[in-house]
Amino acid sequence: KTGQVVVSSGGQTRTVSCSNSLSVTVEPLPDVVAGAVSPRSTMVGESTTLYGTISNIGNESTGRSFTSTFKIDNDANHSLLYSSRQVTTPTVSAGSNRSIQTNVTFPSPGVWYTQLCADQNASANGVIDESNEKNNCGAWVQVTVDALPTPTATLSAVPSSIDNGQSSLLSWSSTNTTACVGNNFSTGGATSGSEVVSPVSNTTYTLTCNGVGGSAQDIKTVTVVNKPDLSVSSVTPSSATAEEPVALRTTVSNSGSITTGSSFTNTFFIDNNSSHGSVYATQSRTMSALNVGQSRTAEASFTFPTAGTWYVRACADQNALGTGTISEFNESNNCSSWRTVTVAQPVPPTPEAEISISASPETVSPQETATISWSVEHVAGSCSVSGTNGQNFTARAPSGSRETIVIDARVTYTLSCTDLFGEQQTASVTVNLVPEFQEI
Template sequence: MSAVAPAPTLTFTASPTTVTPGSASTLTWSATNVTTCIASGDWSGSKATGGSQSTGALSTVKTYTYTLRCIAPGGDITRSVTVSVSSVALAPTLTFTASPTTVTPGGASTLTWSSTNVTTCIASGDWSGSKATGGSQSTGALFSSKTYSLTCTGAGGSVNRSVTINVGTVTPAPTLIFTASPTTVSSGGSSMLNWSATNVTTCIASGDWTGSKALSGSQSTGVLTTVKTYTYTLRCIAAGGDIIRSVIVNVTPVVPVAPSIGTITADDCTIMVAGESECDTKVRWNAPGYINPKVYQGGKPLVFDLAVSPPGGYPTKMKFNTRTFRLYDNSIFGVVPGTDTSYTANIYCGPGLEMNTSGVCVMSTVGVTPLPANIDIIVEPSIIRSGDTTRVRVKVETSSPATCTHYGIQNSPGILTHDGSPSSQDWNLTTRPLMSTQIIKVKCVLDGLGIESEKEERINVIPNFEET
């Protein structure tokens, strides 16, 4: 079965479609799935499958007809446009807008205008000077309301339009984060209140604490002995409206318990990537009878008030100086004779790596030869017309620092520096205008090792078609 030829398409327009004697119109067309196009009527000759062309000055008062027929395997297609020459001067038109019409201080708006039957446009008001008969322009940063006027003149007279842009004020909404940790303590314990507010002027405490407070900070509740629920409220005042938050701390009786016995362990882990200093581990513990169990990693709190680790262990990142995990009870080691509540896990470096004095896994220098840099060149598009430019993406993958040089992309060779981390780095480049087919090359040398690799890519350049 033979393939069905795709249907041809042809868009053909004239702008403007009415002119005064001695003026011109621009013909614009675009065709797909065709092989050639032929002009007839008030123009003639073979045409490209897409382009634009002026009618030239039209002096005779009449209607000119321009026809374009494009030939294709899927069937020919024909379109016509007309341009009328009028002896009567046409009235000018002007559309003038601003977007947006209201901005915050320091914001900008875009002025956009278009006109017909005019030859000149003059700006006035809060802008000035001669302007094109159509276009757009930013106002730049605005800090007060502005009015922009535009007057355009043609053979048929003048037309004026104005737009006003208002500058308003925005009062930011206040925010307040207020927490207590922990929210439940035994009699004789304490909790830490933490808060942070924005877009406010002052904060006032009430409930079980009082007084003026800073806009952000932390404060201990102090020792809480009465078995009850304490309520702490913080109200922050702002121009955008006050905001109030409350937290509660429950105080429970002290329950006598047997001496604490706890165990804690952590998984060893291996760093597989050069330049990394941490890896994933899981901590497991069991603290039966602890009053307020706490897990510390490297001397800093990790988990509070959880007597048994989650199923599978508690995930965390581990560095060489945070390998030691400790289990506390009310900030006191829960130790009985013969029971140790600390554990130090091991960190290993993967194949080809070794740990330096800073606890970072780096490429091993003993008996390991680094691989050459892997180079990839992507050209989009890879086929261009003479005189055009194209985009080149260079991707280099290596675990060692490298210096790369590109050739043929620009007028002179360029340098790309790869620091070895992350292992893959990209550069997006644009070629110089190319007049003929070009071979581009990227060559990389591992710094201090002399190990080389290179990659070439071809950019095909085709000549431009000439219109007749």
């Protein structure tokens, strides 16, 4: 450094030039700084990992490890820190950085704040001699903490009302859950599924599902009803003949859990139209009470008036108007399906055989002949005529005649035929001789 100095002495002033030099040595030091903390969002109640980076922007290594602090706060003014986490940071070389992390659980949803400070313990004191002690902390970062998802649980029972001995299907599902348990049924821990149950009395089923956001519950009750349940089999027969009575039959069964308690009406519905808009006829019969598991045959006689295709069905506990008196568990299974009945034309009755035989003349003189005549109807094949005099011949339908041989004595001719029923039918005629008069 150079300059001038003014010197005064004895009333005289003199300017004197002078020079001097100063040597300054700068000592190398580290300078640790913290970056922004991540993440920016998380869920309440979950363990969240906070990440941060410590960088040494100085020109010397830290030479040792040091403490860095994650600060957590729920106040934007940061007047009173909520909590902090201290993390030991290994030595950081000049121009290098270190990634550090810690875990924290945010206790409530809302807006929170995090900050990372290098070379600061819980009391904000450090151990590293730095070139700048005022840039150790990163900026405060806003963290959105969402509420945990609310769990839901849904339980269904189909059907919810069953007859004693029948089953119901329990089905369950849930959202935002990790496991479900059932009361009076087993879920196996599954969050969704189904199970068949067969209670013998009214039973309440409870589903409880748990998740990080809490628990949810649903309740269903299966009602067990004790009632009779009547059903019928398909009607028989499937064929009939017009104008001839036929017995319509069906089997009525009680598959319920109690007796019908009283008698009831069963009805056969007869129709000649496949649309069954208005049935042709009905035949109703009363049946005495049916016990549990009991079956009985219902029968009614009906004469189909014409040949063709007819339809028949039977309904238990229904009168001709379709109404009943027995309260049943299932009222929709009382009727059978429509049975198609093929009705044939009536077969004409088999006529009885008509046979006759005659002789002309019926009285002859010795050594004379007579004529045998016959008439036959409704016979099977030919007939035969046999005489007691040994004369035999065939009598063909429907009529005919044959001369006899010479008659010397009283003779009987018999006409024999087989009728349409396979039975033997006969008719006879006798030819007599004129009596001879003897003198006495």
